[in-house]
Amino acid sequence: MGTFKDIPRAVWMLVLGIFFNSVVAFTFLYLFVYLTDERGMSVPQAGVLTGIGGVGLVAGNFTGGWFGDRFGHRRALLCAAVLSGVTLVLLPLIPIAALYALLPLCNYAQGAVRACNGALVAVTVPDAVRRQGFALMRSASNAGFTVGAPLGALLATQFSYTVIFVADGVGTLLFAVYAARVLPARGRERAKPGPGEQRGLWRELRARPAVAVLLVASFFADIVYRQLFSTYPVFLTDHGHATQVYGWMFSINGGLILLLELPVTAALRKRPPLAIVGAGLMLVGLGYGLLMFGAGLALAAATMLLITLGEILYKTPANAYVADQAPAHAQGRFQSLYAGVSVSGVVLAPPLGGALYEAAPGVLWPLCTVVAVLAGCAVVGAGRMRPRSLAGRTGVGAGVPVPSRSAGTREGTGA
Structure with missing residues (x-):
């Protein structure tokens, strides 16, 4: 049974990117406050919109891996990260009515990123250290969140909630660029069923x-x-x-x-x-x-x-x-x-x-x-x-x- 030293370098590099992406992923913490404050929505309206966004997040988690199996996990991750980054940047710029369409799409992409990250770890890490690979991924995500939560509050206080959306979006796009460079373009990211499977x-x-x-x-x-x-x-x-x-x-x-x-x-x-x-x-x-x-x-x-x-x-x-x-x-x-x-x-x-x-x-x-x-x-x-x-x-x-x-x-x- 292997230990953490047996985890491939590509996974360590991906985990580093997940940490960075988690540091800037602070918008979901302050979404409700943003909607009721800077957007002037009522509490019930903000609750409905947040719930709709949550449906998008769950749907992205449920379906993101399908795209990876169909088109390759690396490609699916990069596409989802780019979509997430672009929609995050656009969220503060569009009218409230359009949020009902764009927020679920944004959350869908974020959910797909999470599923693709897990799939990449699953297909890259040897069986003997798979638990350690997932533990490393979770730890990086939690460490990033620990740093990002107060950082987001600081940005919102010193500037505005709009700034944290833009920072999250730009950070997610940078994560996509980073992942494109560190993840191998070919390899075990995609597998076709063999005879009888x-x-x-x-x-x-x-x-x-x-x-x-x-x-x-x-x-x-x-x-x-x-x-x-x-x-x-x-x-x-x-x-x-x-x-x-x-x-x-x-x-x-x-x-x-x-x-x-x-x-x-x-x-x-x-x-x-x-x-x-x-x-x-x-x-x-x-x-x-x-x-x-x-x-x-x-x-x-x-x-x-x-x-x-x-x-x-x-x-x-x-x-x-x-x-x-x-x-x-x-x-x-x-x-x-x-x-x-x-x-x-x-x-x-x-x-x-x-x-x-x-x-x-x-x-x-x-x-x-x-x-x-x-x-x-x-x-x-x-x-x-x-x-x-x-x-x-x-x-x-x-x-x-x-x-x-x-x-x-x-x-x-x-x-």
Whole structure:
């Protein structure tokens, strides 16, 4: 089993670009404020427009990998990054009515960039260090966000919100130029199915029931996880905590991820991936469960600690497991499926959690606990599933990978 030193140079270079792109990707943090401030929209109008943009983001994650499988992952990444950069620059310049079309397009491109980044890591990194490759990508993204959030606030305060859109757009275009230079123009970015391999995505998924279970569990778990960005701060405010407390809670989240994700991934690289994912989802559920006992600072901090540890455990191994199980010719589509379900809560968590919190606030946290724990149990149970045959055949000829101990792609084989 390899370590970080076995990750190819091209991936390290891509990760450096992802860090830079995350530093300038601060517009989504301040979009709502920008719409209600500089654009003069009402809160309900801004909410509708932001929600429409969220749909575009999820759609981009779900479909970006398809373009990579069809046209090449490098080419798809560059096209999506250019589209994202151009639309970001144009957003402050167009009338409000046009935002309803341009914002979803911009978010769609950003979602596609995320899916293409994941697909490029999946097809470039050797199987034995795939988890480490995804952990490196996540760490770079989180580190960039940690730097970018206060930088965006500084630019908005000193200049205007318009400046941060232009800075984000120009930075994204620079990322596209950088990626075009550092990523190989040819290589393992695209794979065609060999004789007997199946092209149908749903047939490939049916042949891998553990992947299907993981995707469904991740969909529901993300709705629970993203209550952290919607009902959790409202809960803290309703219990008398100032806005700064929520900021401190997120400093715990960001700090722990930056400190622990890479060493934890390396330490657990030989452990069965779905067992790790399941444990992580259960920790997320237990974190929300603590809120049933109150909203004191100690409980709020313990909640954030458990959720963050759960996030560290489940996100990287889940992404790597999907990549390990994907047939070569559908790697991008598998990555898009996981990318899509892993951001589904962006659209669904605020309205669902908000409605339940308004109607029955005492029910929200127990329900979050139950959903996340059940999702974790389902993923752990999926570790005992085995790939099914396609057209009466199993193995590579049927498009189902035959995992090896060194690749670490199956439960029970020292993954």
